[in-house]
Structures are given as C-alpha cells and as structure tokens.
Amino acid sequence: xxxxxxxxxxxxxxxxxxxxxxxxxxxxxxxxxxxxxxxxxxxxxxxxxxxxxxxxxxxxxxxxxxxxxxxxxxxxxxxxxxxxxxxxxxxxxxxxxxxxxxxxxxxxxxxxxx
Amino acid sequence: xxxxxxxxxxxxxxxxxxxxxxxxxxxxxxxxxxxxxxxxxxxxxxxxxxxxxxxxxxxxxxxxxxxxxxxxxxxxxxxxxxxxxxxxxxxxxxxxxxxxxxxxxxxx
Numbered sequence: 001x002x003x004x005x006x007x008x009x010x011x012x013x014x015x016x017x018x019x020x021x022x023x024x025x026x027x028x029x030x031x032x033x034x035x036x037x038x039x040x041x042x043x044x045x046x047x048x049x050x051x052x053x054x055x056x057x058x059x060x061x062x063x064x065x066x067x068x069x070x071x072x073x074x075x076x077x078x079x080x081x082x083x084x085x086x087x088x089x090x091x092x093x094x095x096x097x098x099x100x101x102x103x104x105x106x107x108x109x110x111x112x113x114x
Numbered sequence: 115x116x117x118x119x120x121x122x123x124x125x126x127x128x129x130x131x132x133x134x135x136x137x138x139x140x141x142x143x144x145x146x147x148x149x150x151x152x153x154x155x156x157x158x159x160x161x162x163x164x165x166x167x168x169x170x171x172x173x174x175x176x177x178x179x180x181x182x183x184x185x186x187x188x189x190x191x192x193x194x195x196x197x198x199x200x201x202x203x204x205x206x207x208x209x210x211x212x213x214x215x216x217x218x219x220x221x222x
Contacts, residue, residue, distance in 0.1 A: 004157070033210070041199055043158070043212040056209055090157050100145045100205025105157030 003027050004106035006091050012112045013081055021076045021109045023091030031055075032074035033092040033103065034066060043090070049074050050096075086113045116141040118202055118213035125218045133192045135216040137202030138184040145205035147185050149178055152199045152215070161200075192220045 004025045013019055025032060033056075034046040048056035052068040063079045074091060088108045094101035118139045127133045139147065146165045150158035162171050164180035171178045175196075177188040189196055199215040 035212075040214055041152075041217075042214045043201065045210055045212075048209075058209065092157070100148065100163075100203070100210055102148070102160045102163065103150075103158070103203075103210060105159070108155075108157050 004091055004093055004104050006089075006106040006109050008109060009107065010110050010112075012114065014114055015081055015083060017081050018077070018079045019081060019111070020078070021089055021091075021111075023074045023076070023106060025072055025091075025093040025104070025106075027093055027104060029093040029095050029104070030071060031094045031096060031101070032068065032071070033094070034074065034076050035090040035092060035105075037088040037090060037108070039087070047074075047076075081111075081113045083113050086111055116204070116209065116211040118204055118211050120200075120202060120213045120216045122216060123214070125216055127192050127218075127220055129193060129220055129222050130191055133189040133196070133218055133220075134186065135200060135218070136184060136186045137213050139202070139204040139211070139213075140183065141204050141211060143205070147180055148203045149176075149185070149187055150201040150203060150212075152201060154198075158201055158212075189218075192218070194220045194222055196220050 031050045033048045037043045046060045047066045049068045065077045068074045091106040092103040120137045148163045149161040152158040167182045169180040175190045199217045201215040203212045
C-alpha cells in the first residue's frame, strides 16, 4: 500500500500556465508538508498543514497556494508558472507538528517549466 | 536563518569500505536530528533520529553519532545498493531544515 502518493509524477508546461499537484496520505497523520528540491538537491520546506490548518509558510511566492480539503489530502496550486519553478516537489506527512517528527515522503512530482 | 551543511558533498568508496559523512547544523530551536536516504527518482526515506549530544545509534550497518551542532554517519561494508544521497535534517522552531546531502556512489 502506498503511504504518501502524489499526482502527477511528471509535469511539463509553458511559462505563465497554472498547474496543480495532488497529494494523499493513508497513514492517518495529522500533518502534511510540501517541499521543493532544486537541481542541486537542496530540499526546502514550503508549507506545512496540521489538521487542515496552515502552520508554516516559508516565504513562498503567493503564486503558490496550498489547499487541504481534509487531513489526508494536501494539494498545491501554482499560478503563472515561471522558469525558476522547475524543480521536484515532494509531499510529506508526519504524525505531529509540534516537534520534528519522522517525515514520510511521496515519490515526488517533477515539474519542468519551458 | 536555520542551516544544515554536509561534508563531503560526494563520496565514492569501494565496495566493502567504510563510508563516513557528517553534517553541521545551526538552528534556532533544536528538537532532534534525523538522517534520511534518497535513492534516485524517489522521495527521502527516514533512517534514524537522535535527540541529544552524545547520543549514538546503530541500525544495521549504519552508525550515527550526535555531536554538539553536528552529526556523523558511518556505513560499514558499503554495498552498491547503498548508493544514494544521504540527508541530515534538524528541527529549528519546528521547521524541518534539510541540508543538500552527501551523494554516495559505491564502486564494485
């Protein structure tokens, strides 16, 4: 059984387009995250949600908007895509958010903006 | 700003050798330090967590030590399947901070 799943796995699009990435976890965790990994493998947190509420927003452009319809899902919508948005985006979940808990990562979505 | 730095960036031991890597961290509120492994094309996978300086943990061929402001990870008798990128992560102010990792390629 897949613990954290993301769709799509690959996303190739033109500058200026709007796109969404979906994430689902079946671990029963309360907290979900979005990370961005650049070409040098630097993994940086973007957002964190706990029980559908935003608790971390790490200076991400407001073109990025996360949405959590329920605690098992955290989607990421990106408006007006730019070349610099090309990266791998990982969804993750953990049991709690009050401390650094073990993060369970999805397989990633490889976004290429042309 | 919270930071985690890895050393070395790349490691290329021969099969059977010991691979040694480390990280240093500077975070505003330390909670614990974690090591993750990322295989090509996949998401990082948690290996182990450590909570206070002096803490040592062994998991199979992995041996990790938590130092003040850093951690060392040793992999004994490395195998080609150990080839991956190894990340250190620390929690400052409950914001997970990852480094860029050490890329390990084991030569047969």
